[in-house]
Amino acid sequence: MTIAVTKSRVEDKLYQNRYLVDPGRPHITVRPHERPSANLLALTHVCPAKCYELNDKGQVEITPDGCMECGTCRILCETNGEIEWNYPRGGFGVLFKFG
Amino acid sequence: MIEEKFDAIVIGAGMSGNAAAYTMASQGLKVLQLERGEYPGSKNVQGAIMYANMLEKIIPDFRDDAPLERHLVEQRLWVMDDTSHTGIHYRSDDFNEAKPNRYTIIRAQFDKWFSRKVREAGATVLCETTVTELVRDAKDRVVGVRTDRAGGAIFADVVVLAEGVSGLLGPRAGLREIPKPQTVALAVKEMHFLPEEVIEQRFGLKGDEGCVIEAVGTTSRGMAGLGFLYTNKESISLGIGCLVSDFAAMMESPYVLLDALKNHPSIRPLIAGSEVKEYAAHLIPEGGYKAIPQLFGDGWVVVGDAAQLNNAVHREGSNLAMTSGRIAAEAIVKVKSRNGPMTKRNLALYKAMLDKSFVVKDLRKYKDMPALLHTNSCNFFATYPRLMSQAAQNFMRVDGTPKIEKEKATTAAFIKARSRWGLVSDAVRLAFAWR
Numbered sequence: 001m002t003i004a005v006t007k008s009r010v011e012d013k014l015y016q017n018r019y020l021v022d023p024g025r026p027h028i029t030v031r032p033h034e035r036p037s038a039n040l041l042a043l044t045h046v047c048p049a050k051c052y053e054l055n056d057k058g059q060v061e062i063t064p065d066g067c068m069e070c071g072t073c074r075i076l077c078e079t080n081g082e083i084e085w086n087y088p089r090g091g092f093g094v095l096f097k098f099g
Numbered sequence: 100m101i102e103e104k105f106d107a108i109v110i111g112a113g114m115s116g117n118a119a120a121y122t123m124a125s126q127g128l129k130v131l132q133l134e135r136g137e138y139p140g141s142k143n144v145q146g147a148i149m150y151a152n153m154l155e156k157i158i159p160d161f162r163d164d165a166p167l168e169r170h171l172v173e174q175r176l177w178v179m180d181d182t183s184h185t186g187i188h189y190r191s192d193d194f195n196e197a198k199p200n201r202y203t204i205i206r207a208q209f210d211k212w213f214s215r216k217v218r219e220a221g222a223t224v225l226c227e228t229t230v231t232e233l234v235r236d237a238k239d240r241v242v243g244v245r246t247d248r249a250g251g252a253i254f255a256d257v258v259v260l261a262e263g264v265s266g267l268l269g270p271r272a273g274l275r276e277i278p279k280p281q282t283v284a285l286a287v288k289e290m291h292f293l294p295e296e297v298i299e300q301r302f303g304l305k306g307d308e309g310c311v312i313e314a315v316g317t318t319s320r321g322m323a324g325l326g327f328l329y330t331n332k333e334s335i336s337l338g339i340g341c342l343v344s345d346f347a348a349m350m351e352s353p354y355v356l357l358d359a360l361k362n363h364p365s366i367r368p369l370i371a372g373s374e375v376k377e378y379a380a381h382l383i384p385e386g387g388y389k390a391i392p393q394l395f396g397d398g399w400v401v402v403g404d405a406a407q408l409n410n411a412v413h414r415e416g417s418n419l420a421m422t423s424g425r426i427a428a429e430a431i432v433k434v435k436s437r438n439g440p441m442t443k444r445n446l447a448l449y450k451a452m453l454d455k456s457f458v459v460k461d462l463r464k465y466k467d468m469p470a471l472l473h474t475n476s477c478n479f480f481a482t483y484p485r486l487m488s489q490a491a492q493n494f495m496r497v498d499g500t501p502k503i504e505k506e507k508a509t510t511a512a513f514i515k516a517r518s519r520w521g522l523v524s525d526a527v528r529l530a531f532a533w534r
Binding site: 009010013014016017020038039041042045046048049050068069070071072074075076078079085086087088089090091093094095096097098099 | 140205283287
């Protein structure tokens with residue numbers, strides 16, 4: 001129940017933001033895995049846009065549409081190869097009105 | 100797409116990139132600046148406090164047209180527990196001066212202004228352009244960049260990497276490492292809009308006066324972190340940041356911390372009735388002196404957040420970014436003026452000049468602070484704040500208990516929580532790290 005409330009709050013927050021989504025070209029991908037590492041699992045909580053979620057099989061999936069391009073997941077998971085992180089194409093992604 | 104060769108390419112249009120591009124262009128260098136956002140500032144996030152002195156060294160008359168929010172007359176440093184705050188406030192009419200010292204700014208607006216100055220100085224600024232790769236010659240010197248726009252490489256004598264804390268190019272080219280989780284903080288922030296007069300009433304301000312609050316305590320749940328509240332003209336920037344390593348170890352969610360901060364009884368009345376218009380997240384370099392990477396090489400320099408130039412203790416970043424961008428540009432102009440090639444040997448001038456500035460001197464002063472706050476962070480960010488709050492309440496509350504017993508209870512609480520040895524050792528470690 002608490003999780004559901006938290007989730008809706010993040011979505012409410014992200015709803016305030018402006019994005020230009022690049023359809024079919026996600027800038028972050030998660031490498032297929034059986035079991036996520038501790039850091040990858042932590043992203044389901046730590047990602048400030050809640051882009052990372054656990055699926056039924058206990059694997060971590062990403063939907064980067066609400067991504068604010070902070071780079072936290074890259075700091076935690078790029079070195080071990082669990083995620084691939086690129087900046088969106090020029091002009092795409094989050095567009096901060098105030099920053 | 101662009102056939103000509105440039106004196107310098109600047110990657111990124113944040114504080115350090117704009118400072119570098121402006122300084123080089125106004126000295127007559129042919130400068131290309133590349134920014135991946137739709138407009139300069141659209142990818143940039145800061146609290147934000149801007150320090151006048153460092154901008155004056157670049158654009159002395161910036162006050163004439165820069166979008167500034169409020170000049171700061173009051174700073175509140177708080178230690179919070181779940182229901183209270185203990186604070187040191189400093190407010191002075193001396194800050195109401197002809198040329199104020201610090202301003203709050205809104206980055207998207209400020210960066211657009213700064214970028215206009217860069218273009219007026221003669222630089223070419225290309226937005227919506229993500230640099231995908233540094234181009235190197237047979238001798239491994241950086242000679243240009245490739246972008247996601249159609250067309251080949253763009254060449255320059257020197258590339259200024261102002262790509263921010265999360266820059267990809269430097270680490271991918273092997274010029275520096277990806278920051279480690281214990282050397283960066285993740286901060287989240289909301290923009291709360293309120294009528295100007297409401298902000299002025301709530302904080303006791305008149306005209307363009309501004310107030311900031313910075314707070315440590317149980318709001319970061321034992322993690323090394325800081326909450327902040329900055330007054331803008333018609334809005335309040337409210338946020339909280341903690342080390343990424345702590346977030347990961349504790350499996351905490353930044354938005355949960357932010358909501359708890361908003362609901363704290365000391366904060367809630369200050370933002371009551373506000374309309375939230377944006378939620379942002381960003382990394383802040385926190386590794387200090389020991390995390391500064393190699394700053395220059397053959398055909399390149401790195402500046403600002405990308406170079407981890409951030410003073411976590413004083414919460415200063417954009418001024419270090421601006422200064423490093425300006426100094427790198429001045430070094431490049433000097434090398435250029437004596438017709439020197441942009442070699443590692445010649446660009447060492449940048450580091451030599453930066454070492455003499457406040458940027459490196461300040462970071463060196465606090466070189467042991469990041470390690471101190473990272474180990475046993477729960478003592479500094481939860482245990483002591485709780486003890487301080489209890490001590491303050493014990494001191495203030497009048498309930499018939501003799502004062503001598505109250506004092507004994509406070510002393511006993513500190514010793515019980517940290518032991519005599521722990522208290523002495525924390526004090527000594529803090530003193531050494533501060534020295």
